[in-house]
Amino acid sequence: MLKEKYHIIDYDNLIEGNIYHSTMNITESFAKLYCESIDFEYQPENLPLSIFAIYKPVFDALGGRVAQGTVHLKQKIHHSGIPCVGDSYKVEVKIIEKSIKKGKNYLVWEVLFLRDDILLCKQETANLWAYSKTN
Amino acid sequence: MIKISQKIIDKFAIASGGLGEIHTDENFASKSFYGKTIAHGLLVIGLIEKELTRRYPDWGLNGYLDIVFIKPVHPGSILAIEIERIDKIKHKIEVFSDGVKAVSGEALIPKSSI
Numbered sequence: 064m065l066k067e068k069y070h071i072i073d074y075d076n077l078i079e080g081n082i083y084h085s086t087m088n089i090t091e092s093f094a095k096l097y098c099e100s101i102d103f104e105y106q107p108e109n110l111p112l113s114i115f116a117i118y119k120p121v122f123d124a125l126g127g128r129v130a131q132g133t134v135h136l137k138q139k140i141h142h143s144g145i146p147c148v149g150d151s152y153k154v155e156v157k158i159i160e161k162s163i164k165k166g167k168n169y170l171v172w173e174v175l176f177l178r179d180d181i182l183l184c185k186q187e188t189a190n191l192w193a194y195s196k197t198n
Numbered sequence: 199m200i201k202i203s204q205k206i207i208d209k210f211a212i213a214s215g216g217l218g219e220i221h222t223d224e225n226f227a228s229k230s231f232y233g234k235t236i237a238h239g240l241l242v243i244g245l246i247e248k249e250l251t252r253r254y255p256d257w258g259l260n261g262y263l264d265i266v267f268i269k270p271v272h273p274g275s276i277l278a279i280e281i282e283r284i285d286k287i288k289h290k291i292e293v294f295s296d297g298v299k300a301v302s303g304e305a306l307i308p309k310s311s312i
Contacts, residue, residue, distance in 0.1 A: 065208060065211055065212065065217050065222045065223075066217070067217045067218075067219075068217075069215075069217075093213075096212065096213045097213045099209065099213070100206070100209040100210040100212070100213040100214070100244075101241070101244040101245060101248055102248075103244075111244065111248060112247050112251065112258040112261075113243055113247040113248070116214075116240045116243045116244060117213070117215055117216070118214050118216040119214065128217075128218070131218060131219045131220065131226070132218075132219070132230060132231075133218070134220075134267075135238070135239030135240070136266065136267055137264075137265065137267070138239065138240075138243060138264075138265055138267075139262070139265075140247075140262070140263045140264075141262045142257075142258040142259070142260070142261045142262075143258075143259065144258065144259065145259070194231065195220050195230045195232050195236075
């Protein structure tokens with residue numbers, strides 16, 4: 064079994080409107096690992112756009128991972144540039160919406176990736192908290 | 199067509215930091231709502247964007263993707279990614295897992311990339 068390094072954050076501690084920060088550095092080893100994971104030809108100056116669609120920078124910013132069994136419902140992504148090896152990004156994660164519907168916790172966050180203060184990727188992710196944890 | 203295996207899911211988990219038990223722990227997943235492990239939504243997005251990049255290499259200069267996950271994708275399933283141009287920039291995106299629609303949405307591709 065693969066080992067998880069993040070502890071689970073508490074849904075109640077996430078506050079709408081709060082912004083959390085982290086960084087993402089695209090090293091050669093990380094870029095190669097990511098490209099291999101989606102079977103994308105590695106080109107250091109032309110990396111897959113979806114290298115921004117990963118968990119680590121979000122969990123780094125939030126200070127932990129979402130609850131086990133949290134389900135991804137929706138995703139919006141706007142790209143405005145091609146990532147390269149050697150890039151360093153400021154990452155901003157903003158809690159857009161928390162809601163409870165029929166006893167289930169929903170969470171929407173927005174993630175910005177800025178290179179030299181220029182936005183390269185903006186994402187919005189909707190999750191259903193701990194939905195699949197038990198049947 | 200892409201066959202999703204547990205090995206692919208595990209590789210993506212390591213690369214992305216998405217080591218959630220619903221993806222990587224068959225024992226946990228067997229007791230979950232889904233009954234078995236599921237591929238990451240972000241893995242499916244990676245595969246969709248890879249296909250968009252294959253068709254439109256420059257779409258990432260000003261491209262937009264908006265999708266909804268409808269059904270889980272389990273290891274062993276065959277994924278088919280369908281991209282249909284609707285108008286000058288809008289494209290319909292659908293992903294089928296063993297013939298069942300798993301993802302639906304749209305992509306906006308800048309005219310300069312088409």
